[in-house]
Amino acid sequence: MQLDRSAMTASAVVLAVAASLAAVLPTARAEIKTTSIVSDSRSVILFEEFGFRRGGRAAVTATGVGWKVPEGSQIKAVNPTLMGFFLISNSLIYQINNESDYAEATGTAFCPLTSKYVQPLFRFKEIAPDGTGKGSLTIDADDKYTVLFSSCQDGVEVTMEVRTEMFNVRRSGAREYLPVGLLPLPGIFAAASVVHFVFLGAWLYVCVKHCRTAERIHAVMGALLLFKALKLACAAEDQWYVERTGTPHGWDVAFYVFGFFKGILLFTVIVLIGTGWSFLKPYLQEREKNVLMTIIPLQVIENIASAVIGETGPAGRDWLAWNQIFLLVDVICCCAVFFPIIWSIRNLREASKTDGKAARNLQKLTLFKQFYLVVVCYLYFTRIAASAVAAVLSYKYQWVVNVSIETASLAFYVFVFYNFQPVEKNPYLYVGDDEEEAAGGQLEMESTFEI
Numbered sequence: 067m068q069l070d071r072s073a074m075t076a077s078a079v080v081l082a083v084a085a086s087l088a089a090v091l092p093t094a095r096a097e098i099k100t101t102s103i104v105s106d107s108r109s110v111i112l113f114e115e116f117g118f119r120r121g122g123r124a125a126v127t128a129t130g131v132g133w134k135v136p137e138g139s140q141i142k143a144v145n146p147t148l149m150g151f152f153l154i155s156n157s158l159i160y161q162i163n164n165e166s167d168y169a170e171a172t173g174t175a176f177c178p179l180t181s182k183y184v185q186p187l188f189r190f191k192e193i194a195p196d197g198t199g200k201g202s203l204t205i206d207a208d209d210k211y212t213v214l215f216s217s218c219q220d221g222v223e224v225t226m227e228v229r230t231e232m233f234n235v236r237r238s239g240a241r242e243y244l245p246v247g248l249l250p251l252p253g254i255f256a257a258a259s260v261v262h263f264v265f266l267g268a269w270l271y272v273c274v275k276h277c278r279t280a281e282r283i284h285a286v287m288g289a290l291l292l293f294k295a296l297k298l299a300c301a302a303e304d305q306w307y308v309e310r311t312g313t314p315h316g317w318d319v320a321f322y323v324f325g326f327f328k329g330i331l332l333f334t335v336i337v338l339i340g341t342g343w344s345f346l347k348p349y350l351q352e353r354e355k356n357v358l359m360t361i362i363p364l365q366v367i368e369n370i371a372s373a374v375i376g377e378t379g380p381a382g383r384d385w386l387a388w389n390q391i392f393l394l395v396d397v398i399c400c401c402a403v404f405f406p407i408i409w410s411i412r413n414l415r416e417a418s419k420t421d422g423k424a425a426r427n428l429q430k431l432t433l434f435k436q437f438y439l440v441v442v443c444y445l446y447f448t449r450i451a452a453s454a455v456a457a458v459l460s461y462k463y464q465w466v467v468n469v470s471i472e473t474a475s476l477a478f479y480v481f482v483f484y485n486f487q488p489v490e491k492n493p494y495l496y497v498g499d500d501e502e503e504a505a506g507g508q509l510e511m512e513s514t515f516e517i
Contacts, residue, residue, distance in 0.1 A: 082348035097243035098312030111215040112380040116232040117461040118205040125202035131226040148218040150189030177218035210461035243312040247464035255302035264297035280488040292326040326369040340406035368395040444478040
């Protein structure tokens with residue numbers, strides 16, 4: 067049996083990297099999934115990760131299986147024994163790395179398919195004449211497992227359509243297609259949706275009550291709450307159907323649509339409030355328009371990337387590239403929203419020296435500084451801290467990350483909506499005359515500091 071040593075070593079390395087990335091990056095939303103692989107020469111393809119209880123099941127079916135050796139390859143014939151699917155516990159991946167390192171040190175070949183730490187599903191030598199192969203396993207220990215395809219022959223191009231099905235079994239015999247760590251998600255998203263709908267009702271009440279001071283920005287903020295609540299409602303339905311049937315039954319489409327509008331409106335609201343539009347001034351300056359016109363197309367790209375990542379899963383050849391696009395665009399948007407806030411703070415400092423309205427400018431300046439810090443904390447937590455927590459958190463408690471993100475989002479919304487609500491004595495609109503003298507000295511001190 068001819069072994070390609072470089073392919074063997076690469077397989078073990080790619081296996082560890084792929085599993086590590088899947089742990090911190092978003093993957094597919096359904097636990098019954100069909101993926102097309104066309105002329106793919108990757109040594110390792112990660113299909114699914116799933117948190118199992120003892121007695122759970124993992125099944126893989128490959129149809130239309132075929133392979134070919136590209137022109138110029140040193141391989142004269144393909145050995146189907148060196149290609150196949152297997153299941154591995156994530157806690158044992160480091161053992162495969164140790165086996166690979168040992169094989170490399172001793173000058174011997176190593177293939178993940180031959181490791182004692184993997185649970186084979188089937189190899190290509192078992193493929194039926196019609197090009198179909200299948201295998202299934204019953205899980206004998208609680209853990210997070212990964213389904214992978216491995217080819218230990220460098221350069222061999224594989225074509226197939228793969229159907230993966232992962233589920234746990236309840237005591238009643240019913241199947242649970244959500245991983246152990248995500249089972250609370252339908253209830254979490256449903257509760258968060260109800261909270262945001264109540265929030266929206268309260269916001270509409272405040273806007274109607276203070277309709278004389280309500281501005282256009284308040285309507286945009288209300289739209290943000292509406293799409294946030296609708297997105298959460300669709301997420302709850304999505305996860306509920308996935309849990310029971312393995313597929314979202316179209317709720318994923320609604321989730322992405324509402325998520326698209328929510329994402330655009332969130333950054334739009336942050337930018338518009340940061341510029342003081344509709345509060346401080348009825349128009350946007352050219353540079354502020356440029357920021358807004360940059361963020362909106364980027365949000366379109368980000369939401370497209372999010373949908374591709376969620377629907378293709380890590381088996382997609384471009385999955386990692388789409389993740390990189392998603393992260394890059396998100397970082398650019400997060401950085402861009404700070405510029406209007408900083409510009410407004412500087413403008414208020416300059417205005418305080420000339421317009422003689424010290425107390426009013428001090429309150430505006432203080433509010434903008436608070437807004438700046440809250441935006442920084444919100445974006446940092448939901449983009450960086452949450453991902454770091456997800457990477458180290460046990461697979462059984464991954465739902466905690468979702469709770470943390472939704473809690474942080476709600477706290478951010480409450481701060482923004484409370485401080486920029488349409489009330490008669492909003493800091494933007496009213497300041498008592500007796501506060502002017504005290505505020506003057508404070509602004510003198512403020513002007514000595516820069517953000």
